[in-house]
Amino acid sequence: MRLTGVGKRYGRGGPWVLREVELTLRPGGPVRIEGANGSGKSTLLKLLAGIERAERGTVEAPAGRAYVPERFPPALPFDVRDYLCHLGRIRGLAAGEARRRADHWLERFGIAGYAGTPIGRLSKGTCQKVAVAQALLAEAELLLLDEAWTGLDQAARGELDGAVAERVAAGALVVFVDHDPTRLAGLTTAVHRVDGGTLHEVPLPAVDGDGPRTALVVEAEVLPEWLPGRPGRKPLADGATRLDVPAAHSDALLRRLLAAHPPVHIRSVREETP
Structure with missing residues (x-):
């Protein structure tokens, strides 16, 4: 275009x-x-x-x-x-x-x-x-x-x-x-x-890959294919998923998860400093 x-x-x-x-x-x-x-x-x-x-x-x-x-x-x-x-x-x-x-x-x-x-x-x-x-x-x-x-x-x-x-x-x-x-x-x-x-x-x-990050542990039947910040996804032994995203995208990610259908249960949110 x-x-x-x-x-x-x-x-x-x-x-x-x-x-x-x-x-x-x-x-x-x-x-x-x-x-x-x-x-x-x-x-x-x-x-x-x-x-x-x-x-x-x-x-x-x-x-x-x-x-x-x-x-x-x-x-x-x-x-x-x-x-x-x-x-x-x-x-x-x-x-x-x-x-x-x-x-x-x-x-x-x-x-x-x-x-x-x-x-x-x-x-x-x-x-x-x-x-x-x-x-x-x-x-x-x-x-x-x-x-x-x-x-x-x-x-x-x-x-x-x-x-x-x-x-x-x-x-x-x-x-x-x-x-x-x-x-x-x-x-x-x-x-x-x-x-x-x-x-x-x-x-x-700029989103500093070495800067602060946010880790979320979530439970869901199906997670949305696209999530803000393109977080890393790590399956956990108990069936939950750990999402890791630059802190700059954490608010947008939370809004997307809270609005997801089927619903997503957010078990924990933790700020991490490298």
Whole structure:
């Protein structure tokens, strides 16, 4: 995916929201876009999604794109499952496959009971889960998430974290915006900041492999495949697992474990100094 000399403004003669943006991204890990409110983060994601067009420059992006907007329109004339199946068909899925994927994500986000509910009657949090589900069922090459975690409960946030890791493992490119600076810690491979209409790469924070670490002993039927900080895993004789992670990622790891499904029992947490 490549942006070359991209400029965007709203209205002829209006101020430039983005100016001379240069960006090249390849699959390999999620890419974080950060910046102050109103800096142009959402505009950048809309350009990548093909929802907005650049006044200047060129945007080269995969044809298979999926997007979770910052604000999902709830006033849609569909029941939840019908809406997801409809979008699946638009994206080229056969009817049966569209329904299978719709039901999978409804179950995974814990809203299968709302499958026949009109979208306009959903709570804000449930509506946000539908917004996320419609993007994930496409299994797109480029997944764009604009504050997609906002409004989700803790368990759903954990599911979305895991889904992002799965898309990355499948070779997709994920670009996201989120207020939480620890979101997808240990998985993110690049950070770019929008400032004054231009885009600047931000060095990833260094995690000292010889610095403080956190050791957790946990019990679970199945541990999530991806965990923040990519902790080391050591099976213990009593069936528990010891996780070892740099202390900088320990808070994000704990949040992921607490939101995991099936549940994970955290037996102990201990800080370790080399």
